[in-house]
Amino acid sequence: MIRKEIVERIEGEARVDYEIEEDKIAFAQISFPHFRGMERILEGAPAHDALMITPRICGICGHAHLMAAVRAIESAYAAAGSPIFITPKAHALREITLYLELVQNHIKWFYLTVIPALQPLCTETLPKTSGAFAPVALSNRILALFAGQAPHSAYAIPGGVTCDPSELEQNQALGMLEELEKLLVSDLLGTNIAAYMEIQNLEALTALSGDFSYIINEMEKNGLQGIGQSHDRFLVLGEHTLVSPAKITHTTLRMVDNDKVSEDDTNTFAKGGFTYGKNALYKGMFFETGPMARAMARLDPLIKNIHRRHKDALITRIAARVHETVLLITEIRRLLRSLDLEQESFRAPMPISRLSAEGVGIVEAPRGPLIHRVKLKSGIIERYDIITPTQWNLAHGTRENPGPAQRALMGANPHHSDIIFRSFDVCSVCTTH
Amino acid sequence: MNERREVLSTMFSTKDSQVMTNKGQDYYDALWQKCRARLDELKKLPIASSNSIDEVLSSEGYTRRDFMKWASATTAMLMLPASFTPLVAEAAEVMNRVPVIWLELQDCAGNSEALLRSDGPTIDELILDVISLEFHETIMAAAGHQAEKQLEEAMEHFHGKYLCFVEGAIPRAMNGQYGTIGPKGETFEEHLVRVSAGAAAVVAVGSCATYGGIPAAAPNPTGAVGVMDILNGKPIINIPACPANPANMVGVVIHYVLSGQVPELDSLLRPKFAFGYRIHDNCERRAHFDAGEFVEEWGDEGAKNNFCLYKMGCKGPMTFNNCSIVRYNEGVNWPIGVGRGCIGCSEPDFWDKYAYERPMADAKIKAPTGGVEKTVDEFGLGVLTATAVGIGIHAVASAVAGKKSDNGEA
Ligand code: SF4
Numbered sequence: 045m046i047r048k049e050i051v052e053r054i055e056g057e058a059r060v061d062y063e064i065e066e067d068k069i070a071f072a073q074i075s076f077p078h079f080r081g082m083e084r085i086l087e088g089a090p091a092h093d094a095l096m097i098t099p100r101i102c103g104i105c106g107h108a109h110l111m112a113a114v115r116a117i118e119s120a121y122a123a124a125g126s127p128i129f130i131t132p133k134a135h136a137l138r139e140i141t142l143y144l145e146l147v148q149n150h151i152k153w154f155y156l157t158v159i160p161a162l163q164p165l166c167t168e169t170l171p172k173t174s175g176a177f178a179p180v181a182l183s184n185r186i187l188a189l190f191a192g193q194a195p196h197s198a199y200a201i202p203g204g205v206t207c208d209p210s211e212l213e214q215n216q217a218l219g220m221l222e223e224l225e226k227l228l229v230s231d232l233l234g235t236n237i238a239a240y241m242e243i244q245n246l247e248a249l250t251a252l253s254g255d256f257s258y259i260i261n262e263m264e265k266n267g268l269q270g271i272g273q274s275h276d277r278f279l280v281l282g283e284h285t286l287v288s289p290a291k292i293t294h295t296t297l298r299m300v301d302n303d304k305v306s307e308d309d310t311n312t313f314a315k316g317g318f319t320y321g322k323n324a325l326y327k328g329m330f331f332e333t334g335p336m337a338r339a340m341a342r343l344d345p346l347i348k349n350i351h352r353r354h355k356d357a358l359i360t361r362i363a364a365r366v367h368e369t370v371l372l373i374t375e376i377r378r379l380l381r382s383l384d385l386e387q388e389s390f391r392a393p394m395p396i397s398r399l400s401a402e403g404v405g406i407v408e409a410p411r412g413p414l415i416h417r418v419k420l421k422s423g424i425i426e427r428y429d430i431i432t433p434t435q436w437n438l439a440h441g442t443r444e445n446p447g448p449a450q451r452a453l454m455g456a457n458p459h460h461s462d463i464i465f466r467s468f469d470v471c472s473v474c475t476t477h
Numbered sequence: 478m479n480e481r482r483e484v485l486s487t488m489f490s491t492k493d494s495q496v497m498t499n500k501g502q503d504y505y506d507a508l509w510q511k512c513r514a515r516l517d518e519l520k521k522l523p524i525a526s527s528n529s530i531d532e533v534l535s536s537e538g539y540t541r542r543d544f545m546k547w548a549s550a551t552t553a554m555l556m557l558p559a560s561f562t563p564l565v566a567e568a569a570e571v572m573n574r575v576p577v578i579w580l581e582l583q584d585c586a587g588n589s590e591a592l593l594r595s596d597g598p599t600i601d602e603l604i605l606d607v608i609s610l611e612f613h614e615t616i617m618a619a620a621g622h623q624a625e626k627q628l629e630e631a632m633e634h635f636h637g638k639y640l641c642f643v644e645g646a647i648p649r650a651m652n653g654q655y656g657t658i659g660p661k662g663e664t665f666e667e668h669l670v671r672v673s674a675g676a677a678a679v680v681a682v683g684s685c686a687t688y689g690g691i692p693a694a695a696p697n698p699t700g701a702v703g704v705m706d707i708l709n710g711k712p713i714i715n716i717p718a719c720p721a722n723p724a725n726m727v728g729v730v731i732h733y734v735l736s737g738q739v740p741e742l743d744s745l746l747r748p749k750f751a752f753g754y755r756i757h758d759n760c761e762r763r764a765h766f767d768a769g770e771f772v773e774e775w776g777d778e779g780a781k782n783n784f785c786l787y788k789m790g791c792k793g794p795m796t797f798n799n800c801s802i803v804r805y806n807e808g809v810n811w812p813i814g815v816g817r818g819c820i821g822c823s824e825p826d827f828w829d830k831y832a833y834e835r836p837m838a839d840a841k842i843k844a845p846t847g848g849v850e851k852t853v854d855e856f857g858l859g860v861l862t863a864t865a866v867g868i869g870i871h872a873v874a875s876a877v878a879g880k881k882s883d884n885g886e887a
Pocket of ligand 1: 762
C-alpha cells in the first residue's frame with residue numbers, strides 16, 4: 045500500500061510518499077515541489093548583493109545565510125592573498141546574532157513542531173504551543189538590537205559588521221537575555237541554569253519539572269524513546285565558539301575535509317526525477333547533521349549519556365536540540381559580557397572590484413552545516429553554490445542506501461511517521477532555494 | 478512602540494509634511510456613523526475564533542489602559558481623528574468575527590515569521606493572535622487531504638466575507654510547475670485564483686506577493702510575479718517590505734473591520750497610512766543628511782557617529798514605508814539603526830535596482846515617485862531638492878578635507 049502525504053508545511057512544503065508493508069513503513073520517498081532559482085539569480089550580480097539576497101532564501105534561518113555569504117566572500121579575499129582580519133568584537137557580534145537565531149529556531153521547533161506531533165501519541169496533555177512566543181520574540185529583539193531586524197538582516201559585511209554598539213545596547217541586550225533566561229528557567233527547564241548545567245544523565249534530566257523533562261518523560265511513558273533511529277553517523281562542518289568540525293561514526297570522532305562534500309542531483313526534475321531537492325553527501329555517504337551531531341562532536345556528557353542508551357533515536361534528537369538552546373544562551377551571555385566596545389566594528393578590505401577568487405563559507409545553522417561557495421571575477425559573482433542542512437538530513441537515497449530521515453522512517457510504525465519526519469525539522473525553502 | 482506611533486499624529490497634523498489633507502468634519506462624521514453601524518452589525522455575528530482580546534491581553538499582563546493607549550496610537554497610524562479611538566478599540570475586540578485565510582506560495586515564510594515570532598508580548602501581535610485565522614498553510618497542524626478539506630470548508634462557510642492574505646510570489650514559467658501545492662498538485666496560480674475567488678479582499682503581504690520579490694530577481698528563473706499581476710476584479714491591498722511589518726498587517730485588518738472597506742491606497746495599491754511617506758522623511762539620521770555629514774566608508778568616524786548613510790547607498794529617499802517610525806521587532810531597531818542603509822525593500826524591483834550598497838546614482842532608478850499620487854510627488858520633490866543641497870555641501874567639505882570623492886561602488 046502506498047500512502048501519499050504532505051507532511052510538513054513549516055517553511056514551505058515537503059511531500060512524503062510512504063510505502064507501507066505489513067503495518068510497517070517499508071520506504072519513504074521525499075520530495076520538494078518548490079523552486080526559486082536563487083543560485084541563478086546571484087550569477088552576474090555584484091558580490092555584496094549576496095548579503096542582501098541570500099538571507100531572503102529563508103525566513104527562519106536567514107541569518108545563517110548571511111553569515112555563510114560573508115564568510116564565503118572573506119574566504120575569497122584570503123584565497124586572493126589579501127586575507128581579512130576582523131576584530132574579536134566583530135566576530136563576537138556575528139556569533140551572538142547567529143546563536144540568537146539558533147535559539148529562536150530551537151524553541152520554536154520544540155513548541156510548535158515537536159509538541160503538536162507528539163500529542164496524538166501521548167496519554168497526557170502536553171504543554172501549550174504558545175510557550176514559544178515570548179522567548180522567541182525576546183531572542184529576536186536582542187538580535188535586532190545589533191542586526192537591525194529579524195528576519196532578513198544584512199548587517200555583516202566583509203571586514204566586520206556595520207553596527208557599532210555602545211554600552212547602552214550591551215546592557216540592554218544583557219537585560220533582555222536575563223528576561224529570556226528567566227522564561228526558560230520557569231517554563232522550559234524547571235530549574236536554574238547553573239543547576240541545569242550540572243546535569244549529566246537522563247535520570248537527572250527526567251527528575252526536573254519543566255516542559256523539557258515533561259516531554260522526555262511522556263516519550264518514555266508512551267514507549268516512544270527508541271523510535272526514529274537512523275545511521276548513527278554525524279557531521280559538523282562549521283567552526284564556532286561552541287563546536288568544531290568533525291565526522292562521527294560509531295562515536296569515533298574524525299577530522300573532516302571540506303573537499304569531500306558533494307552534491308547529487310540524480311533525483312531532480314532536471315534529471316527526469318521527482319524533486320527540486322539535491323542530496324548532500326560526504327565521501328559519497330549520508331550523514332545526519334544539526335544539534336545532535338554538534339552534541340556528539342562536543343562530547344557533550346548529557347547527550348552522550350542519552351545516546352549510549354538510545355543511539356540516535358528521536359529522544360536523543362529532541363534532547364540534543366533543547367539542550368543546545370541552554371548552552372547557546374550561556375555562550376551568548378559570555379560573548380556579550382566579553383565585548384570590547386573600543387575595538388573597531390569594521391576594517392576596510394581591498395576594494396571588492398579587485399577581487400577575483402573562489403571562496404567558501406560554512407556556518408552551523410540550526411539544522412546543520414550551511415555551505416556557500418562563491419566564484420568572483422572583479423567583484424562580480426560568476427558562480428554561487430548553496431548546500432543547506434536539510435539537503436543532508438532529508439537526502440533521498442535508495443532502499444539499500446537511504447538518507448538519514450528515510451533510514452529513521454524505515455521499519456517504523458506508520459503512526460510514528462509524522463513525529464519522526466518532523467524531528468529532522470524540514471526546511472524546504474532552504475533545500476530547494 | 479506606541480510612543481513612536483504617536484509621533485505620527487504630530488506628523489500628520491503639521492502642515493508642511495501633510496500626506497493627506499484633512500478631509501473635513503462632515504466627512505469624518507459620516508465615516509464615524511458608518512463605522513459605528515458596521516461594528517454593530519459585526520457584533521451580531523457568531524464568533525469565528527474563540528480567542529477574545531480581553532483574555533489574551535490579560536493573560537499577558539496588559540491592562541485596559543495599555544490597550545486604549547494602543548488603540549489611540551493605531552488610530553493615529555490609520556490617519557483618523559482621535560474621536561475614532563473607541564471605534565478602533567471595538568474593532569480590535571470584534572476582529573475575531575472577520576475570518577482570514579492565509580496562503581503561502583513561493584516564499585521564505587519570512588512574513589509569517591515576522592508575524593508569528595513577535596507574537597509574544599506586544600499588543601499588536603496579540604491582536605493578530607485574535608484574528609480568526611481559518612487556514613494558514615504554515616502553522617496548520619493538519620496536513621495533506623485533511624488540510625485541503627479544512628480549506629474548502631472555510632472557503633464555503635465564509636464565502637464573500639473572508640480576507641485572503643497571500644505570502645509569496647507566483648511562479649508562472651514552465652506552466653507554473655516551479656510551485657505546486659496540496660494533494661492535487663495544483664499550481665500556485667490555480668490555488669490563488671481558486672481561494673481568492675470567494676474573498677472579500679486579497680491582502681498581499683511582503684514584497685514577493687506584491688511584486689514578485691527576490692524570486693523575480695533577474696533573470697527571474699521561475700517567472701515569478703505578484704498577486705496584482707494575476708488577479709483581476711478583486712480589491713487588492715499590498716503590504717510590501719521584506720519582511721512586511723506586522724503593525725501594518727494589523728492596520729489593514731483593523732481598517733477593514735472598522736469600515737468594511739480597504740484603506741486608501743496609492744497607485745501601487747499600498748495603504749497610504751503606511752506607505753504615504755518615505756523612510757527618509759522621518760529618519761533618525763536625517764539631521765546629518767541635511768548637514769551634509771555622511772558615512773564615507775563602513776566603520777569610519779562618520780559611521781561611529783551615526784552619520785547619514787546616503788553615500789553608502791541608502792535608499793531611504795526613494796522608499797515609501799513607515800519603518801523609520803514603527804521600526805522592527807517591537808520597535809527595538811531597524812536597519813538604519815545598525816548603520817546599514819535602507820535597501821528599499823518595499824519598492825518594486827528593489828532586488829535588482831536598489832540592492833545593497835550601490836549608491837543611488839549607480840542604481841538606475843527612475844524618479845522615486847513615478848506614478849504615485851500627486852501629494853506624495855510634490856512632497857518628494859521638495860526633499861529631493863534638499864538632497865541636492867546636502868550633497869553639494871558635502872562635496873565642498875570633502876574637497877576641503879582632501880578625501881576622494883564618491884565614485885560609486887567601493
Ligand atoms: S539617506 Fe538614508 S540614512 Fe540618510 S537620512 Fe535619508 S533615510 Fe536616513
